[in-house]
Amino acid sequence: MMTTMKHAAYSLFTLTVAAFVLHALMALVVGAQFLAANSLLASILPYPNGAGMVAAWWRGALISGILGGGLILAADAAPQAVDSRRWRRGFLIWRALVVAVPLCWLLDIPLIAGLEATMGGVVLAAGAALWRVWGAASASFEGTLRLVWTAGAACIGSGLILHACAPLLTSSFARQTALSALADALSGQIGLSLTAVALAFWQLHRISNLTPAWAARGAAVCAGVLVVAGAWLALPALYPLGAADGVRMLGGLGVGIAPIAAIMVAAHAHRALVDRNASATLAGYWIALGVVLWLLGVGVVGAFGTLPALAVWTAGTPLAALSASWSSAGAAAIILGMINQAMAEARGQNRRITGLLPFWLIAAGWLGSGAAMGMAGVVQVMTERALGVAYLDAQRLIAPLGCLGLIGGLMTVLGIGVYALGFVVRRVVLPNAVGKG
Amino acid sequence: MRRAQVFFGICLSIALLLGIGALLTIPDATNLSVGASSTSLAVDSRVANDDSPNTVDGFAVWQSNACAGCHTLLGAGGGYASDLTRIVARHGADELRAVLRHELAAPSLIAATNARIMPRLGLTRGEIEALIAFLSSVSASAPLFPPQPLIETAIQTGLVAADPFDAVSTPVERGRRSFGSAPANCASCHSLEPDSIIVGPSLAGVAVRALTRVPGQSATTYLRNSILYPSDYLVPGYADAMAKNLGGMLTTDQIDDVIAFLLTLG
Numbered sequence: 018m019m020t021t022m023k024h025a026a027y028s029l030f031t032l033t034v035a036a037f038v039l040h041a042l043m044a045l046v047v048g049a050q051f052l053a054a055n056s057l058l059a060s061i062l063p064y065p066n067g068a069g070m071v072a073a074w075w076r077g078a079l080i081s082g083i084l085g086g087g088l089i090l091a092a093d094a095a096p097q098a099v100d101s102r103r104w105r106r107g108f109l110i111w112r113a114l115v116v117a118v119p120l121c122w123l124l125d126i127p128l129i130a131g132l133e134a135t136m137g138g139v140v141l142a143a144g145a146a147l148w149r150v151w152g153a154a155s156a157s158f159e160g161t162l163r164l165v166w167t168a169g170a171a172c173i174g175s176g177l178i179l180h181a182c183a184p185l186l187t188s189s190f191a192r193q194t195a196l197s198a199l200a201d202a203l204s205g206q207i208g209l210s211l212t213a214v215a216l217a218f219w220q221l222h223r224i225s226n227l228t229p230a231w232a233a234r235g236a237a238v239c240a241g242v243l244v245v246a247g248a249w250l251a252l253p254a255l256y257p258l259g260a261a262d263g264v265r266m267l268g269g270l271g272v273g274i275a276p277i278a279a280i281m282v283a284a285h286a287h288r289a290l291v292d293r294n295a296s297a298t299l300a301g302y303w304i305a306l307g308v309v310l311w312l313l314g315v316g317v318v319g320a321f322g323t324l325p326a327l328a329v330w331t332a333g334t335p336l337a338a339l340s341a342s343w344s345s346a347g348a349a350a351i352i353l354g355m356i357n358q359a360m361a362e363a364r365g366q367n368r369r370i371t372g373l374l375p376f377w378l379i380a381a382g383w384l385g386s387g388a389a390m391g392m393a394g395v396v397q398v399m400t401e402r403a404l405g406v407a408y409l410d411a412q413r414l415i416a417p418l419g420c421l422g423l424i425g426g427l428m429t430v431l432g433i434g435v436y437a438l439g440f441v442v443r444r445v446v447l448p449n450a451v452g453k454g
Numbered sequence: 455m456r457r458a459q460v461f462f463g464i465c466l467s468i469a470l471l472l473g474i475g476a477l478l479t480i481p482d483a484t485n486l487s488v489g490a491s492s493t494s495l496a497v498d499s500r501v502a503n504d505d506s507p508n509t510v511d512g513f514a515v516w517q518s519n520a521c522a523g524c525h526t527l528l529g530a531g532g533g534y535a536s537d538l539t540r541i542v543a544r545h546g547a548d549e550l551r552a553v554l555r556h557e558l559a560a561p562s563l564i565a566a567t568n569a570r571i572m573p574r575l576g577l578t579r580g581e582i583e584a585l586i587a588f589l590s591s592v593s594a595s596a597p598l599f600p601p602q603p604l605i606e607t608a609i610q611t612g613l614v615a616a617d618p619f620d621a622v623s624t625p626v627e628r629g630r631r632s633f634g635s636a637p638a639n640c641a642s643c644h645s646l647e648p649d650s651i652i653v654g655p656s657l658a659g660v661a662v663r664a665l666t667r668v669p670g671q672s673a674t675t676y677l678r679n680s681i682l683y684p685s686d687y688l689v690p691g692y693a694d695a696m697a698k699n700l701g702g703m704l705t706t707d708q709i710d711d712v713i714a715f716l717l718t719l720g
Contacts, residue, residue: 066523068532164459168466184517188510190588191595194528195480199473207469237458241465248469252476257528257599261479267472329601333529333537405603407706408537 022092022150023363025104027445029085030356032112034437036078037349039119041430044071048423069122069129077115079209079345080136080173082352084111084143086216087166089359091147093219094159107146111139130181137177137204144170158222158229162215165240169211176204191258202251205341210243210311213348214282216355217304221289223358224297235285239278243315246271246278250319250340253328271323279316283308298361299373303354306380307347313384314343318391330402335415336394339387346383353379353436363445371439378432386425393418512588515581527592528599535572539599542590550589552675554582628708629715637703638712643696646719654696655689661720677713 047067088104114136121129144167151163179200183193218236222229249271256265286308290301319340322328331337357371393415401411516522522531525538541550554577577585634641643653650656664673668687671679679686681704684696697703704712 161459165462168462188513190509190513190527190592191480192477194530195477199477203473234458237462241458241462244462244469245465248472251473255476255480257596258480259595260476264476264479329598332599333526337529402600403604405605409535410705412533 026085026088029081033082036074037433040074041433045426048426070119073119083212086355134178134181137174141174158233161233166215169208172208173204176200198254206247209348213351214240217351220300225289226292239282242278246275257332265325272320275320276316279312300354300358303350307350310343310347314340334394334397335390371436375432375436378428382425382429386422389422509588509591512584515585543593625711625714629711661717
């Protein structure tokens with residue numbers, strides 16, 4: 018049965034897949050900067066604008082997936098709730114924003130901050146609307162997922178608005194930079210992780226024999242430790258800005274907190290994945306990938322990055338950005354799993370929607386390009402920071418690793434391309450489905 | 455299950471309080487710029503004192519000209535041109551002013567093999583001063599970024615011998631070596647003996663002459679310009695025969711070393 022809420026979710030998933038494809042293609046184009054410094058590409062597409070587009074499409078894909086997943090969770094928990102075509106129309110604004118923001122980056126139109134604040138507003142409104150539809154708070158499985166998902170959506174929305182409004186709140190460079198870093202952590206490390214945990218536990222419950230009570234407790238506990246770890250991972254961005262000694266000392270505790278959070282999530286996922294039921298889809302693979310990326314991004318790179326003695330060397334290098342990159346990729350993997358699971362259920366055929374080929378290609382692409390990014394960070398620290406090589410000379414030394422990252426980018430493009438193909442070929446036939454709910 | 459939800463709520467509260475608390479400890483860069491010269495950061499006292507233009511205006515100039523599209527501050531930004539966090543402390547306000555007025559090419563641009571070109575921004579005098587004040591304040595607000603290179607620390611603390619491979623330690627000594635060896639080979643055309651002409655003019659006493667060659671230019675600026683743009687100012691009576699690609703052959707540090715050496719030829 019395809020309710021209109023699920024129909025709206027399906028539209029958002031379509032947008033998610035399209036944005037992932039565009040992001041992967043654009044990331045490959047921007048990554049080509051390492052091939053030739055004076056390429057024709059550089060004159061056609063200024064790289065800073067291209068990098069902005071890449072980030073905008075990534076954000077658009079992630080949030081579209083989160084919103085679509087939230088609708089599925091709400092429709093599943095409260096099938097009797099208000100279910101009208103307004104859902105579909107309501108997300109027209111969102112779709113327009115996902116298209117408009119990258120275009121503004123490309124054309125250098127100074128509307129980006131305003132549009133991104135609007136994006137945050139839409140996410141907040143969606144969270145509030147789903148909170149209402151979902152019903153009263155309860156100590157149930159659905160109630161716990163609702164709590165975690167809406168808290169995550171609120172963090173994403175607030176983070177986006179805060180980031181866009183930072184220049185209005187303070188004219189000081191240091192405070193503006195600190196505010197933007199914390200806003201990014203609020204929307205990325207915290208909000209994205211929370212919503213992804215809610216989607217992950219919904220999938221784990223669907224594909225395993227776990228009881229709802231166990232899954233609900235697991236979701237709340239994992240969300241709690243991840244949110245604390247996310248806050249700790251945001252602190253290193255403040256170290257170079259003259260953060261107080263107390264903050265630096267407190268931040269150092271992250272080296273213990275972040276791995277505990279990542280291991281707790283991994284342990285819960287493992288418990289579910291070893292006890293899969295007969296109707297399990299490929300969602301389990303994607304959750305496993307998400308957990309591995311969180312283990313690496315939060316539990317290893319992020320944890321060591323919180324040490325003030327280490328962070329002072331890695332600040333502003335690709336190594337410092339790797340934690341956020343891998344943990345957002347972990348959330349993306351969970352969203353791709355959610356699409357797989359939700360589409361299999363919508364079709365009424367519990368079969369592979371997108372196959373294993375895209376899974377392995379995307380996993381290799383994300384892990385490979387992340388590893389290249391990490392190595393580039395190490396080279397920059399060793400040359401520029403330790404030996405005192407000039408900044409641009411160090412960048413030249415990093416360039417071959419950038420080319421290595423391009424191979425990862427190419428695998429991601431192929432993987433997401435095959436995923437999109439599977440998504441289109443095994444699509445839900447909407448004209449027959451709409452209105453039957 | 456309810457207890458798990460309460461645990462989640464407590465964790466969320468801790469995270470938000472931690473973020474807000476940490477933000478409140480960040481000092482205001484606008485205030486830091488005042489009196490920055492009294493710190494040990496070697497910030498130019500002429501641009502970071504009470505009379506300096508407001509750093510807020512400089513930040514506005516930075517943003518309106520999309521400087522972060524190419525440059526980085528604290529490592530964040532485009533990454534297509536130099537990190538400017540410590541630019542004022544390292545190169546001084548005079549040199550930065552000359553670059554922004556297009557009187558001097560940015561050394562890092564010349565040294566890089568890839569010819570990324572700094573656009574002509576057409577900044578007014580006031581905007582340039584505001585931008586320099588802003589960059590001074592950034593330098594002051596990030597005293598630990600980037601850390602001093604390990605090798606320099608090791609040399610200063612005596613843990614390792616300075617440049618153990620060829621026993622060259624100070625910039626002047628390194629510059630003397632670059633002056634007489636490849637790839638620059640300056641000594642093959644310029645003598646260091648007074649009135650001794652090989653191809654180009656003798657550089658004996660050049661530190662004194664450089665001060666007055668071009669009105670308004672410091673000796674350092676004149677020497678750097680002469681290395682990077684030898685045709686810009688020709689000593690009367692000499693042909694325009696000097697190599698034009700020294701900026702591509704030498705690194706920024708090597709050029710700085712050669713200048714340090716030439717400034718000893720008083």
